[in-house]
Amino acid sequence: xxxxxxxxxxxxxxxxxxxxxxxxxxxxxxxxxxxxxxxxxxxxxxxxxxxxxxxxxxxxxxxxxxxxxxxxxxxxxxxxxxxxxxxxxxxxxxxxxxxxxxxxxxxxxxxxxxxxxxxxxx
Numbered sequence: 594x595x596x597x598x599x600x601x602x603x604x605x606x607x608x609x610x611x612x613x614x615x616x617x618x619x620x621x622x623x624x625x626x627x628x629x630x631x632x633x634x635x636x637x638x639x640x641x642x643x644x645x646x647x648x649x650x651x652x653x654x655x656x657x658x659x660x661x662x663x664x665x666x667x668x669x670x671x672x673x674x675x676x677x678x679x680x681x682x683x684x685x686x687x688x689x690x691x692x693x694x695x696x697x698x699x700x701x702x703x704x705x706x707x708x709x710x711x712x713x714x715x
Contacts, residue, residue, distance in 0.1 A: 597670040597713070605662055605674040611655045613681025617689060618648035673712040680705060 597605070622644035629638040639645060662671055680702055687694050 597666050597674070601662065601666050601671075602674060604658075605666070605671050606677065608655055608658050608662060609675050609678040610681050611651055611658075612675070612678035613685055615648045615651040615655065616678070616682040617685045618644050618651065620686065622648055670713060673709045677705075677709060 622642045625642045625644055626635070626638045629641060633641070659675070683694070683698070686692075
């Protein structure tokens with residue numbers, strides 16, 4: 594297993610973004626499913642949610658990409674970067690809903706990024 598190159602850094606970052614995007618889509622699916630529960634049972638509500646299928650599609654593609662990434666990059670280097678999905682999900686959701694993220698959020702985001710950099714440099 595190799596150390597991470599700049600090319601794989603951005604590939605893993607793209608993976609993290611896709612996982613964050615999938616989480617936002619699953620959040621939209623949840624809203625849609627539980628809104629539809631007024632008119633139908635849970636199973637039918639899940640089956641009729643187009644957001645579920647989009648989220649699952651992204652997850653399948655991302656999982657295939659992750660397996661490929663791990664064949665090229667050591668997990669110790671890849672996983673801290675992949676964990677940045679916890680940053681992307683709230684950013685995408687706040688952008689989608691046009692919501693303001695406060696100072697504490699941005700400070701926490703900076704601390705997480707510094708932590709990822711420190712771990713990745715190890």
